[in-house]
Amino acid sequence: MNVVAIFDIGKTNKKVFLFDENYKIVWEKSVNLDETVDEDGFPCEDIEVLKNWILERLSEIKELNNYVLKAINFSTYGASFVYIDEDGNSLTPLYNYLKDYPEELKNGFYKKYKGEEVFAVKTASPVLGSLNSGMQIYRLKEENPELFEKVKYCLHLPQYLSFLLTAEAYTDITSIGCHTNLWNFKKMKYHKWLKNEGIKDKLPPIHPGKDVIKKENDLAVGIGLHDSSSAIIPYTINFTEPFVLLSTGTWSISLNPFNNKPLTFEELENDCLCYMQYTEKPVKAARLFSGNEHEVQAKRLAEHFKVPFDTFKNVYFDKKIVSNLRAVNFQIVYPKKYDFDILKECPFQKRDLSTFKTYEIAYHQLMLDLVEQQVFSTNLVIHNSPVKKIFVDGGFSKNSIFMNLLAEAFPDVEVYAASMAQASALGAALAIHQNWNPKPIQNDLIDLKFYKH
Incomplete structure (x- = not known):
């Protein structure tokens, strides 16, 4: 049977599902991977371990006799960047969005850009330190300019995972649009600070979430979605x-x-x-x-x-x-x-x-x-x-x-x-529906129970 594979990467649980054309889960695997630490000793995702787990699961799926893999997509937690060089190698640990943000750096940034209130309203981003993922890029640039020079692209985690399989770098609107400090919601484009700070060119082109990258044997690979938007x-x-x-x-x-x-x-x-x-x-x-x-x-x-x-x-x-x-x-x-x-x-x-x-x-x-x-x-x-x-x-x-x-x-x-089993994984499968699934989407994907008041 034809299937789509979805890698659903949470902070603790990493899962992979195969959905059939009726969006029923027909195969799944999950794992908890050990974290590593960054250069300050702060716990973070081990990007190498995650990468290997995904590639191993993919080989395993391709070996399964009763399924024909038609498409792959990703839904992952947000606010996390992978910085890659010219050759696609990651240059830093995958910094944890729970890491404390230097107060001085933060205050300096907001002072430069009209203060917290004006900036937060424009970017629809409460002031959250490292949870505003754009601030992680700013920090890298300020604290480690030599390394920042080597960065070809800053990729949010879902897009990095897609890049692993396609070697094509894109940006996705669901990752940019979630409290990142990157997007001007009034003008519906990047906030001008990215250009001022020389960061904009390191963000790859935006790619529609419903479109896929076609690979050999007609395999369609999505560019991934932020899990909250996917759900x-x-x-x-x-x-x-x-x-x-x-x-x-x-x-x-x-x-x-x-x-x-x-x-x-x-x-x-x-x-x-x-x-x-x-x-x-x-x-x-x-x-x-x-x-x-x-x-x-x-x-x-x-x-x-x-x-x-x-x-x-x-x-x-x-x-x-x-x-x-x-x-x-x-x-x-x-x-x-x-x-x-x-x-x-x-x-x-x-x-x-x-x-x-x-x-x-x-x-x-x-x-x-x-x-x-x-x-x-x-x-x-x-x-x-x-x-x-x-x-x-x-x-x-x-x-x-x-x-x-x-x-x-x-x-x-x-x-x-x-x-509904696995809303964010199902969402990532439905987003690319037209690229792999000839059947219409059914309207019984969600079981509802009504509560009277």
Whole structure:
């Protein structure tokens, strides 16, 4: 059967899938690779190990007798550059976007370019240090000019992986468009600082995400996509009326492809940003660190009630517990106006666990607090746009308490738990559909479960 291979490279899990023409997964492999460290001893992806793993998996796929490999594409985490020389060799480690950014260098940069507020609004990029991947290039140029001279191209990770197979260097809009400080969203072109600093020529030409590079035996290779932008593709293909996708994992990201109002500085300060779809349309997004918070608080609950960490997996939505907790809280603890930043701190952090009789009651309170934060965050991107549905995918979509409370919080919107195996991998396969798959795309790629409020 004809298949497309998708390499889905997360920060921890590296996966490869084969999808058939109906977009069912017919073969997969995954691995966790050991990190290495950069010259400052900071942990980072080992680019050689990753490269070898990909090439080994490809040889393995080509040996499989019952599949005909028609196309390959990549979806990977963002904000990460590989710097290559004339011969295509990488010149530096793959620096980690979590690495601290030198304060002095950062302040100098923003001073040069009209200050944080003006710059952040133009580039739809909150000030995030190394997470603004353009700042990584700036740092290399300033701290290591001799090495920077040798750089032929700066490639975001998905494009580097494509380059490994095609030896053709391109830039993709989904990687540039995601809080990188590189793109002027008002003018829809690179920000002028890149030209001023002599960086623009080191960015290869932009290539449409739906087009492929044809290799020997007619194998089509995509140029790769940023995983957050890739994950939304199955939804935009399947649903035309306005929706928000709430993608949950370590971060809960609310993505609204139907809100094209420019970001304000206040929204940027509240962790809103823009992603770019492969069709070059911006997607307004708001992030909340709630998967991480859930893990921290679940540990705290497990220790306090002396139960196993994953006890929450057996706690189901209980209306009675919720109304009791609401009655109590409404009278005492928090008035609705918080005296702290609800987007940065979960109210549950301040709660005294000894006031809860059981684990189950305490866990319901944690979910009430997390959903309270989520409503604030998601409303930032729903604001003034005609959203009719919210689709929740990832970890929280399987949590009945989270889903019921969210449905209740948005009475005018239909709330669905969406399950789809591997959204970002599927998105990368669908992006290049026309280049390998003669069949029409089916409209049953996503399983939905409706939650009444």
